[in-house]
Amino acid sequence: MKEMVRVMLKKKLMLMLGIIVMAASLCACGKNKPDKVADEPIPTLGPFATEEEKAEYYKKLTAHIKVEKANGEYEYDKEDNIINDKYRNFYQIFVATFCDSNNDGMGDLNGITSKLDYIQDIGYNGIWLTPITPAPSYFKYDATDLKAIDPQFGTEADFKKLADECKKRNITLILDLAVNHTSASHPWFMDVKANPGTSKYTSYYNITKEKLGETFYELGNGYYYEGEFWDQMPDLKLSNPEVRKEIEKVIDYWMGFGVGGFRLDAVIHYDEDNTEENVKILKWINDYTKKIDPNAYIVGEAWVSNGIVSQYYASTVDSFFNFDLGGSEGVVTQVARAPIGTEVAADYIPALKSNHSLVKKNNPEGIDAPFLSNHDMPRSHAFLNGDADRMKLAIGLYQMITGTTYTYYGEEIGMAGGGDQDVNYRMGMYWSKADNGQQPDSPQGATLTNADMTFGSVEEQLADKKSILNYTKRILQLKNENPEIARGEVSEITGIEDKEVIAMKKTYNGSSVIVVINTSRYPKEIKVDKSNGYKEIVGYATTDDTKVTIKDDTLTMAGNALVVLK
Structure with a gap:
């Protein structure tokens, strides 16, 4: 009896062991099955989804897209192809707060000269100085003498040295001319x-x-x-002939130093609410300046809509700042800060094409002047909520616009500057975390400090491959290598239905490039048919140290990435 029980127990044990082995085998087989795109279904997105719910949705939706890490490497470096014309990358300097050469707390001309290599290394080949004339104010737009240099900034010899050093580097130096x-x-x-x-x-x-x-x-x-x-x-x-003679002496004085042109302040106020008369005044200034130097470049500040600015181009002044595209409410900012999953990016190319038509309507030689911010408005850090990726995207967006672009000092490092006080937009340039004597004092009444500069100093950002500064350098590198970007006529690439993707062809002098921008925060696979006329990637800029790659005719791009095809 005991023997029978022993045999039965042995059989049960063998059966149980077999079941365990079979179960283990089935589990192992399950592990070897091909991975699913998603282990669980992607939830649907309701019409009232929060930003957090949208973020989770798109994260799951794009989880299968594999973007390669760059690890600091970039294989597309090539020689610059800079054309010596008026299409340039300008850097705006608010002189009092840019660089202090003698440790007196005031930015000065010698400080600017000491930073020319820094400016050129980023990729800029033009500089606009705010006024340097004697004036009661710190901003110097209220001159007491239009033919002199404020002693706080330096001497005539200092300015001549700056102008000469700019010429050596093929940097066009223009000066703010405030004659309203x-x-x-x-x-x-x-x-x-x-x-x-x-x-x-x-x-x-x-x-x-x-x-x-x-x-x-x-x-x-x-x-x-x-x-x-x-x-x-x-x-x-300014309609008075005697006043005009005085202004002509002013132009003679500054052109004598070898400046390359002027930025004309407040041109819509020359004759208040009289566009026709203002155009005549501008034509006089433009014609007189170009009798001295036919290659001089002039840009005007007409803070009105592009429809009215179009009329100002009849003056034959080269450029006017594009306030419809820049600033806190401009098209560039609207695209850069668009909520997740929206179609705001679809407005970008139509805005560029419309603007191009308005510029050329009254002056076929006119050159648009896009910018992101300037000394009279909050910095992008304020209106893009200190989001480094969106700030980088905005830099890429406005630098891809055809024209002569302008960067306000400190935007290349994402300096803070918001609120209603102008002084906060004009803080001392943040050169180094250590006090090296180069950072000027900020204007009286400013409420920000270096502690508010979220992304660090120039010195810190130069060492960080993923910094806003190094992103800016890459964007300007793309422009300097590919003249079509600044000069090309825009046409839209067809066949791309994703409204978060900007894809445009820019054609100049018979040569074309294609610029593709993923304005989403998430990676995308974007098919760009080869029939659009390109062979390969010639460069890219990403916000997160990833690569843009292409297989057949499909790009793989991280969120906020930009690529140039040719």
Whole structure:
């Protein structure tokens, strides 16, 4: 009996062991099955999904896309192909807060000269200086002498050295020419105030016997003067031939140093609300300057919509800043900060094509002047919420626009600068975490410090392959290697239905490149048919140290990535 029980137990044990072995085998077989694209179904996205739910949705949707890491390597370096014309990469310098050469807390001309190699190494070949004339204010747009250099910034010899060093590097140096008004402390206006109605300079300004509006201020003896910006900046009467002679002397003075042209301040206020007259004044300034140097470059500040700016191009001034594309509400920013899964990027190419038509309508030689921010508005750090990837994307977006582009100092390192106070947009350039004496003091009243500069100093970012500074260098490298980017006429690439992808062809002088930008935060596989006329990748810029690769005619790109095909 015991023997029978022993045999039965043995059989049961063998059966159980067999079941265990079979189960283990089945599990092993399951492990060798091909991976699924997703182990669980991707949830649907409801119409009222939060940003967090959208992020999770797109993360799962794109999980199968494998983007290669670059590990700091880049295989597309080639020689620059820079054309010596007016299509340039300009760098705007607010002189007082850029670089201090003598440790007195004030930016100066010698400080700028010491940073020319830095500026050129990033990829810039143009510099715009804000005014350097003597003035009561720190911003210097209210000159007391239009033919002099403020001693805080340096001497005539210092400026001549800067101009000469720029020429050696083929950097076009342009100077802010603020001739809409003077300071109330200018000798001309001081005489007018001392002798209201009888001064020989009365006709230099817009003097009236009536107060014609809120921008007219009492002068005395029943006279009023116009000051469109404020009472300490009286407006000049630029239609007066005597005033024009004085302005021509001013142009002669600065051109004598070898500057390459001017940025014209506040041109819509030359004759308030009179576009036709302003165009005539601009034509006079443009023609006079180009009699001295036919290759001089002039850009105007007309802070109005592109439809009106188009009329200003009839002046034959080379460029006007594009306020519809830049700033906190411009097309570039709208695309860069678009919520997840939206189609805002679809507005980019139509905006570029429309703008190109408006520029060329009244001046076939006109050159657009795109920018992201300047000294009169918050920096991109503010309106892109300090998001480094979106700030990089915005840099790529505006630098791909046909024209002569402008970068405000500090944008290349993502400096902070927001709120309603202009002084916060003009902070001392953050050169180094250590106090090396080069960083000027920020303007009085500024509320930001280096601690607010989220992404670190120039010195720190140069050493970081993924920094905003090194991204900017890569973008400008692409432009300097491929002249079609700055000069090309835009056409849209067909066959790409993804509304988060920008794909455009830029054609110049019979040569074309294709620019593809993934404005999404997530990776994409993008098919670009070879019938669009390209052979290979010639360069790319990514925000996260990844590669852009192509197999057959399908690109694999990380979120925010940009690639150039040719």
